[in-house]
Amino acid sequence: MSASDAATETGNGKVPPKYACGETFVPKTRYIDPEFLHLELERLFTAVWQPACREEEIPDAGSFYEYTIGRQSIMVVRQKDASIKAFYNACTHRGMKVVRGAGCAADGDLRCAFHGWRFGLDGRSAFVPSRDEFLHRPREQWSLRPVSVGTWGGWVFVSMAENPQDLLEWLDPLPMALEPFRLQDMRFRWRKRTKLAANYKTVIDAFIEGYHTPGTHPQTLRPMQGPRPSAEPAPPQEYVYAPYTPTIPYRNHSRFIYTARPDSGDRDSARREQAARPEVFANSMQYNYLEVGSLVTERDYRAAQQLATMDAGDVPPFVLYHQLCEQLARAEGVDFPTMTMEQYFAGNGDWHVFPTLVLLVEKSCVLGYRMLPDAEDPNRCVFEMFSLEHFAPGEVPQTSWLEVERWQDHDGWGELPTQDLQNIDAIHAGMHSRGFEGLWLNTAQEMSIRNEHAIADRFIFGVDDRDD
Ligand code: FES
Numbered sequence: 001m002s003a004s005d006a007a008t009e010t011g012n013g014k015v016p017p018k019y020a021c022g023e024t025f026v027p028k029t030r031y032i033d034p035e036f037l038h039l040e041l042e043r044l045f046t047a048v049w050q051p052a053c054r055e056e057e058i059p060d061a062g063s064f065y066e067y068t069i070g071r072q073s074i075m076v077v078r079q080k081d082a083s084i085k086a087f088y089n090a091c092t093h094r095g096m097k098v099v100r101g102a103g104c105a106a107d108g109d110l111r112c113a114f115h116g117w118r119f120g121l122d123g124r125s126a127f128v129p130s131r132d133e134f135l136h137r138p139r140e141q142w143s144l145r146p147v148s149v150g151t152w153g154g155w156v157f158v159s160m161a162e163n164p165q166d167l168l169e170w171l172d173p174l175p176m177a178l179e180p181f182r183l184q185d186m187r188f189r190w191r192k193r194t195k196l197a198a199n200y201k202t203v204i205d206a207f208i209e210g211y212h213t214p215g216t217h218p219q220t221l222r223p224m225q226g227p228r229p230s231a232e233p234a235p236p237q238e239y240v241y242a243p244y245t246p247t248i249p250y251r252n253h254s255r256f257i258y259t260a261r262p263d264s265g266d267r268d269s270a271r272r273e274q275a276a277r278p279e280v281f282a283n284s285m286q287y288n289y290l291e292v293g294s295l296v297t298e299r300d301y302r303a304a305q306q307l308a309t310m311d312a313g314d315v316p317p318f319v320l321y322h323q324l325c326e327q328l329a330r331a332e333g334v335d336f337p338t339m340t341m342e343q344y345f346a347g348n349g350d351w352h353v354f355p356t357l358v359l360l361v362e363k364s365c366v367l368g369y370r371m372l373p374d375a376e377d378p379n380r381c382v383f384e385m386f387s388l389e390h391f392a393p394g395e396v397p398q399t400s401w402l403e404v405e406r407w408q409d410h411d412g413w414g415e416l417p418t419q420d421l422q423n424i425d426a427i428h429a430g431m432h433s434r435g436f437e438g439l440w441l442n443t444a445q446e447m448s449i450r451n452e453h454a455i456a457d458r459f460i461f462g463v464d465d466r467d468d
């Protein structure tokens with residue numbers, strides 16, 4: 001059945017039974033059916049705001065970046081006045097892509113390589129060889145077709161919708177919650193890109209809940225063993241040290257909290273005990289630098305080493321750690337973000353910026369992921385991982401950029417991301433099993449996953465069953 005047949009069959013406001021979620025159940029068809037991928041690409045990705053690139057990737061007038069989503073190629077172009085425009089990347093002559101990849105149209109024209117048509121940075125037709133040989137074409141049809149564009153947090157967002165919702169409204173509550181962290185002032189330290197044999201949501205789902213932490217990352221339960229604890233599987237009794245990571249669904253996005261809050265009650269008592277000792281807390285932070293390469297920057301790592309030598313006192317170690325990080329950053333000329341602990345806890349955590357972006361937000365840096373669907377195959381996706389950090393002016397390093405076909409061909413992912421990546425193929429392969437119907441979700445720690453499907457149903461099937 002084609003996507004248009006599905007539309008006819010369901011009409012507005014009804015999810016076909018094979019794609020219908022329960023309160024806590026998500027059918028596997030939404031991950032493995034080619035038809036569902038087609039619906040997502042046709043109805044969801046054409047309607048939502050999505051991050052195309054970072055502003056720093058188009059630094060100069062004429063800089064362009066090609067963002068590909070499904071079969072759609074969109075070019076984002078920096079204008080002469082530093083503003084940004086976006087266009088469908090299709091020549092208005094015979095459709096050829098005008099730009100490929102990223103680069104800079106230094107002479108101020110975007111040139112189609114086929115017959116040599118040229119377009120200004122603003123998309124207007126600038127040169128057509130033998131223009132008088134084209135008959136009766138309406139004037140407005142010569143220009144590149146625009147796509148809506150907006151910026152937030154240093155990202156350039158695009159939307160193919162005719163009249164998209166205001167970007168900041170769409171992103172709510174992120175702009176308010178993350179304002180103190182000043183994501184727009186962060187720059188890439190490193191980024192990696194590879195392909196994975198899984199649906200893009202299979203991968204997203206592995207990064208927007210913390211319930212898998214003790215199962216997949218048991219070493220994070222053992223900071224008392226040092227900065228590099230054992231990764232042996234955890235026996236059931238060790239789960240008392242598991243972090244409680246509740247998910248918070250919002251209308252368009254979700255968040256989970258991965259740091260034990262001081263007021264989060266008895267469920268975190270085991271972790272609180274660990275966290276009362278400076279060297280134990282410091283071990284966790286050192287681990288993140290050594291084996292994640294983000295969440296904790298190189299500078300924060302030095303703060304953690306200092307913390308490890310301090311005695312326990314009245315001030316909780318995590319407060320000391322934040323003070324040390326800030327002191328070091330300021331001493332090194334970084335315009336470190338200033339915020340209260342309240343503000344920190346309101347923004348800190350793991351955000352799903354629906355549909356493609358995942359951000360783990362700290363004061364010094366953001367660990368991010370982006371997953372993009374394949375154009376045809378629900379069992380494939382593009383996976384990106386990156387670290388954005390606050391640097392001193394003039395100290396922004398050359399981004400360390402890795403792109404590999406197979407993630408196994410690169411051994412620098414770090415222990416913790418490697419554990420996640422090792423799961424992916426097996427999760428997605430298991431979904432195809434005749435003995436598996438769909439996902440049964442934890443009502444406290446996995447509602448981020450249920451939420452992403454509720455959001456998708458609004459766009460794909462016109463069903464809005466949640467009010468916030
Ligand atoms: S297709 Fe671009 S100039 Fe002909």
Ligand SMILES: [Fe+2]
Pocket residue numbers: 206207212213216217420
């Ligand atoms: Fe993980």
